[in-house]
Amino acid sequence: MRKRKYLLLDACILLLSLGLIYAYTIVMIPLKNEFDWRPSELSMIFVLSIISFTIGNIIAGRLLKIYSVKVVFNLGAACIFIGFVGSALANTPYDLLVIYTLYGVVTSLGIGFVYNGILPTITAWYPDKVGKAQGALLMSYGMGAFILGPIITKIYSILPWRPVFVAIGIIFTGLVVFSSFVIKNPTPEDHIVKITVDNVDSSATIEDKDFHYMLHDPVFYLFYMWMVLLGGVGLGILGIGKSLPDQHNIETTLAAVIVGLVSLGNGGGRLIGGFILDKFGRSKTMLFSNFLYIIAIGLLLLSEYNNNVLILSLGCLLCGMSFGSILIIMTYFTKTVWGLKNMALNFGVINSYGIISVFIGSYGSSKIYEYTGSYVSVFIIMLVMVVLAMVLLALLNRYLESHKKVTNIDALNLGGK
Numbered sequence: 001m002r003k004r005k006y007l008l009l010d011a012c013i014l015l016l017s018l019g020l021i022y023a024y025t026i027v028m029i030p031l032k033n034e035f036d037w038r039p040s041e042l043s044m045i046f047v048l049s050i051i052s053f054t055i056g057n058i059i060a061g062r063l064l065k066i067y068s069v070k071v072v073f074n075l076g077a078a079c080i081f082i083g084f085v086g087s088a089l090a091n092t093p094y095d096l097l098v099i100y101t102l103y104g105v106v107t108s109l110g111i112g113f114v115y116n117g118i119l120p121t122i123t124a125w126y127p128d129k130v131g132k133a134q135g136a137l138l139m140s141y142g143m144g145a146f147i148l149g150p151i152i153t154k155i156y157s158i159l160p161w162r163p164v165f166v167a168i169g170i171i172f173t174g175l176v177v178f179s180s181f182v183i184k185n186p187t188p189e190d191h192i193v194k195i196t197v198d199n200v201d202s203s204a205t206i207e208d209k210d211f212h213y214m215l216h217d218p219v220f221y222l223f224y225m226w227m228v229l230l231g232g233v234g235l236g237i238l239g240i241g242k243s244l245p246d247q248h249n250i251e252t253t254l255a256a257v258i259v260g261l262v263s264l265g266n267g268g269g270r271l272i273g274g275f276i277l278d279k280f281g282r283s284k285t286m287l288f289s290n291f292l293y294i295i296a297i298g299l300l301l302l303s304e305y306n307n308n309v310l311i312l313s314l315g316c317l318l319c320g321m322s323f324g325s326i327l328i329i330m331t332y333f334t335k336t337v338w339g340l341k342n343m344a345l346n347f348g349v350i351n352s353y354g355i356i357s358v359f360i361g362s363y364g365s366s367k368i369y370e371y372t373g374s375y376v377s378v379f380i381i382m383l384v385m386v387v388l389a390m391v392l393l394a395l396l397n398r399y400l401e402s403h404k405k406v407t408n409i410d411a412l413n414l415g416g417k
Contacts, residue, residue, distance in 0.1 A: 012140035019144015025241030043366035048104030056112020061345030073180035079110025084169025135274020143267030208339030231357035234323025239362025265320025273325030
């Protein structure tokens with residue numbers, strides 16, 4: 001059982017590195033300045049990244065049913081290398097096309113491969129501590145931008161962006177290839193015991209169901225729309241990035257710190273969400289995330305009127321925490337409702353919420369800002385989305401309660417009542 005700790009550590013380090021995807025506004029600063037991109041053009045990089053990341057999740061889910069984790073990791077490594085190194089060759093007049101294709105699509109596709117190779121594999125090693133293990137993994141991924149963003153900024157002050165891109169591509173590829181030899185599914189010799197649920201019904205077990213069943217399950221659509229709404233808000237704030245403090249004319253260093261608070265909250269929210277899931281169960285954790293979003297967006301809206309840096313900073317931190325917590329709920333929900341056997345593919349399908357959310361949140365926010373010159377309208381729309389998500393949560397809870405005898409719903413309360 002000690003072996004799993006080292007696997008978790010390696011997975012956390014790898015996800016921490018790949019979490020740089022959330023710091024795209026920092027990574028792309030010298031390119032934005034050199035090629036004079038508009039906010040919506042910059043935002044489209046993030047949109048393509050999230051879409052490609054999601055597609056990578058789904059493809060990886062399919063591949064993992066046929067090939068080993070090592071094969072999926074190596075495919076991801078190849079994409080990451082080609083994406084970063086190829087992006088270093090971008091030049092006018094095709095700068096956006098090159099970055100959209102190689103960084104936005106190819107690199108993010110590779111990250112999606114690796115991400116969905118890690119989650120179900122490490123989860124299989126921790127059937128007794130699902131929330132905490134997934135919380136550690138997702139926290140690492142979310143913290144990547146907070147930790148690596150300032151480092152990248154410092155490096156940019158010394159080196160041009162092109163060699164930096166090449167170096168990132170080589171280092172990240174090396175990390176993925178190394179991990180492909182380390183991260184593997186447990187075998188019978190590892191003595192990982194499959195647990196049963198002993199909450200409401202001690203005989204209940206988590207039944208494995210494939211994505212065909214999942215797509216005919218009303219629970220999927222209620223949960224999916226909940227993720228789309230709250231994910232749209234979270235990805236919107238991440239997509240806005242440095243533009244939010246910049247519009248308040250905040251000093252550059254302080255602005256970078258405020259942007260980092262979103263990623264800090266994103267990582268911390270995943271860990272806190274894992275703890276709450278293990279302690280109090282699914283229902284209370286989802287309610288916590290929803291209420292936290294209301295507070296966060298309320299603070300951001302208030303900061304638009306009083307121009308208060310402290311309120312803006314707290315709003316960014318709490319919004320990141322809210323987003324991070326719903327992501328740990330997503331992995332937990334997928335495993336406990338539809339089982340571990342098909343988790344890679346099921347998770348990939350559910351994670352496609354990001355395709356819709358990133359258009360609504362990130363690209364939509366940048367377009368509204370270009371037209372209005374303010375984020376007031378953006379935050380009002382986000383507040384409405386959060387309230388609608390609360391309504392969906394009430395409907396989901398009612399459905400789960402009324403159908404608990406024909407679903408895996410008892411498993412959702414594992415660790416909490």
